[in-house]
Amino acid sequence: ALPGLWFNASEVHALLSMQHMLSNLDAGMLSGHIKPLQARLKALLGSADHSAEEVEKRLRIVQATKRTVSSKYFETIATATLSRRQIRLQHYSRQTGEESERTVSPQLLTYYRDNWYLDAWCHLRNDIRRFAIDAIRHVELTGDKAKDVSQAKLKESLESGYGIFSGSKVKWAKLRFTPERARWVAVEQWHPQQKGHIDPDGSYLLEIPYTDDRELLMDILKHGADVEVIAPDSLRGRARDEIGKMAVRYTLS
Template structure:
């Protein structure tokens, strides 16, 4: 057990039992008294952990300030996912209009997150300089629309929206019941029940041309139904009528794709020649087409035939540009 694991174990023991003796620590952590003493000093002095000795009870306790939870030990012992999550949240909060209503409220939250980094062995500035979280093809959403949508979402009110459809280059008026906001591939989307279509729809927040809050109660969809309808397809596109895309990646590209997650229900198999066959469900081919085309000559669509034909049509149209 390394030092980081011991820190978490010490915190958990104190949180679960309220009082822990020295002998209990030594036995469960399997360390010497000298090591335990060094760990305790580091937790108290470097990380500010409120661990105190209670002479009356004969053990260690957490002394939390009233109204504030200090039992969670801060510090920089973060794994890959935690570093990405923490820095992503900080960058997201920084991007909020600092002069706006929300920006002024979240600045203290961002500052506290940055202090989490300061509590560890390295400064927040050093972490931000050495570890970068970058975005690609991010589309801006007008702040005024975002605020109205968020209010309707949480207040459970319907919205009247003007939506720009990129597929047909048309504006449409919709009355919707917002269900949830989704941050996906560096862009915001709104899952909603569309009363005009009598069905669930996903709208790109950047495609909203106008938003009005209506004095009508929103229809609420059960979370399980939302997941079944909106999360079972491929990418951001919804649908429960699935097909299985079968993609064969070259031995070279397989070195990367074999470790990637394209869909929670995917299946993959390494072939004898080193190639990799990936099977993924999809209900709408649009986003899947783009992801396949990004692989260039390192992938072949084995099936179904309509998907293979769609890729062939796209490639032939591309070739005409360069002929």
């Protein structure tokens, strides 16, 4: 190895993330490929002045909200996605508590916040939908060829809004963070298209696009009294209502 050769923060995170993901994949259709990849990643991590064992011992990635995915279902979904075949699945909606059967054409497998999602064309809704793979209760391949959706349409539907929720009707949220919280938030990326600036009083004004307010609202509320929703009125109202419910729950009897 070259003396002093090392990786930057993004490269280290990428290598460790890949290694961590591979080590957590159960045996399945990828089992024959996982070990060579892990060996290659280990060699890359140890290609500097420090051994791979020392790197693994001194650096770690913490997963806080990972949900368990059935290796059997993941294998079937991955096979369908790569071989361009439709699948029939039984999906559990956590929002409604109900199950539904869908026939979908897989487009992408997405790994987001330590969990796997299937982005697919839903033949029931005749539109793009995103399914949490851990919420899929049954899946099987069909004999039909998958419908292909253009990359432009996928990008428009899946990347326009905030977080994991897809959609095409974009709104813009305007948030003001206190000077104290601005020290953290001002250097964070909430969305690739976000806009932000520091006001004269030290507070931070952040503007971000969203199509569904559920995940955005959760991320706003975790900042407590250090953030205020300025616009739109609909999002401000949702935050106010949720804070009101929280206040009732924490009111001393």
